[in-house]
Amino acid sequence: MSIKADRVVLAYSGGLDTSVAIGWIGEQTGADVIAVAVDVGQGGEDLDVIRQRALDCGAVEAYVADAKEEFAAEYCMPALKANGLYQRAYPLVSALSRPLISKHLVKAAREFGADTVAHGCTGKGNDQVRFEVSITSIGPELKCIAPVRDLALTRDVAIDYATKHKLPIETTRSNPFSIDQNVWGRAIETGFLEDIWNAPTKDVYNYTDDPTYPPLPDEVVISFEKGIPVALDGRRLSPLEIIQELNRRGGAQGIGRIDIVEDRLVGIKSREIYEAPGAMILIAAHQELENVTVEREQARFKKRVDDRWGELVYDGQWFSPLKKSLDAFIDSTQEYVNGDVRMTLHGGRATVTGRKSDSTLYDFNLATYDSGDTYDQSSARGFIDIYGLPAKLAAARDERFGQGISL
Numbered sequence: 001m002s003i004k005a006d007r008v009v010l011a012y013s014g015g016l017d018t019s020v021a022i023g024w025i026g027e028q029t030g031a032d033v034i035a036v037a038v039d040v041g042q043g044g045e046d047l048d049v050i051r052q053r054a055l056d057c058g059a060v061e062a063y064v065a066d067a068k069e070e071f072a073a074e075y076c077m078p079a080l081k082a083n084g085l086y087q088r089a090y091p092l093v094s095a096l097s098r099p100l101i102s103k104h105l106v107k108a109a110r111e112f113g114a115d116t117v118a119h120g121c122t123g124k125g126n127d128q129v130r131f132e133v134s135i136t137s138i139g140p141e142l143k144c145i146a147p148v149r150d151l152a153l154t155r156d157v158a159i160d161y162a163t164k165h166k167l168p169i170e171t172t173r174s175n176p177f178s179i180d181q182n183v184w185g186r187a188i189e190t191g192f193l194e195d196i197w198n199a200p201t202k203d204v205y206n207y208t209d210d211p212t213y214p215p216l217p218d219e220v221v222i223s224f225e226k227g228i229p230v231a232l233d234g235r236r237l238s239p240l241e242i243i244q245e246l247n248r249r250g251g252a253q254g255i256g257r258i259d260i261v262e263d264r265l266v267g268i269k270s271r272e273i274y275e276a277p278g279a280m281i282l283i284a285a286h287q288e289l290e291n292v293t294v295e296r297e298q299a300r301f302k303k304r305v306d307d308r309w310g311e312l313v314y315d316g317q318w319f320s321p322l323k324k325s326l327d328a329f330i331d332s333t334q335e336y337v338n339g340d341v342r343m344t345l346h347g348g349r350a351t352v353t354g355r356k357s358d359s360t361l362y363d364f365n366l367a368t369y370d371s372g373d374t375y376d377q378s379s380a381r382g383f384i385d386i387y388g389l390p391a392k393l394a395a396a397r398d399e400r401f402g403q404g405i406s407l
Contacts, residue, residue, distance in 0.1 A: 007032050008145070015169070016159070021147045023057065032057060047064040079091070083283055095310070095314050101111065134318060184281050194271060211253065289357065292360045
């Protein structure tokens with residue numbers, strides 16, 4: 001594929017593939033390359049080290065951004081309010097980071113006068129869609145390229161290129177997994193995991209310890225204001241600090257391990273392993289607080305909205321009009337999602353053991369079965385008669401036409 005560009009902004013991780021991509025893009029397109037590294041809590045090397053490596057590999061400029069706080073507050077928290085779980089299981093780990101990284105890529109492109117943005121995704125995954133749709137949603141004037149997909153930069157070619165040009169990066173063919181991680185969680189795929197009968201081995205996991213041999217139970221109280229966690233055990237913390245602490249405490253208990261076959265946007269089914277201790281603890285706590293503070297019909301409808309929200313974000317539509325409209329509805333449901341949720345973390349499970357809220361819809365005097373309750377049970381008979389009337393009339397008609405329920 002022949003591509004010409006003057007300046008290209010590259011989403012740079014500091015790893016082998018994107019380090020090689022700097023020189024490879026230059027050779028294939030004739031463009032200067034600006035490397036952009038964004039810290040979303042993935043850990044690993046210092047940003048200054050990554051910046052220098054990009055320059056040593058041939059980048060004309062290197063843009064680095066510590067976006068951990070931004071990611072936690074502006075991307076993870078909206079996902080929490082939406083109980084964001086794709087296919088009711090995956091907490092959108094990678095899908096949440098792509099629009100934020102894309103925003104910084106567009107910012108760098110405009111700052112350095114680039115007309116093209118490059119990323120390291122293959123042509124088989126979801127991330128190519130997430131990046132490119134997000135980039136063109138923010139900067140419609142920009143073009144996108146993917147060296148692996150568009151410029152034949154395969155893994156073996158990358159290793160040979162790095163060796164030949166003596167790039168300052170470790171080259172190895174031994175790691176069988178493709179891994180993406182941030183503060184919200186960790187995603188692992190490929191290698192022997194592609195056989196969906198194979199069980200994950202211990203070396204797959206990094207964020208979580210084996211839940212089979214847990215430490216003593218850990219009790220935590222999570223406080224929420226308008227659907228957002230604001231404190232742990234009475235200590236006021238930022239969203240990032242809360243996620244990080246629950247990752248540590250939940251990870252020690254083996255909480256948040258997920259093994260699923262999911263439906264990719266590009267049409268194939270893919271086996272994925274996830275670790276998301278903090279995310280799964282927070283979602284469980286948030287759902288339980290919604291159970292006592294959100295009105296029944298609103299809550300039923302919100303579950304459908306939550307599912308659609310998760311699908312949109314998974315499919316790379318973070319900046320879409322529909323997602324913005326769903327955000328407005330979800331935000332309106334969080335007005336009274338205030339209070340505390342107590343949980344016991346132990347052996348791979350986060351179990352809710354208590355909840356309280358000043359804005360609760362739970363009324364003890366209505367709910368109790370003890371004497372002195374305020375619920376008028378005599379009203380139930382008339383309610384049942386009216387509620388069941390449509391079904392009763394339909395059943396009578398079926399009987400007249402010989403279509404009644406067989407006994």
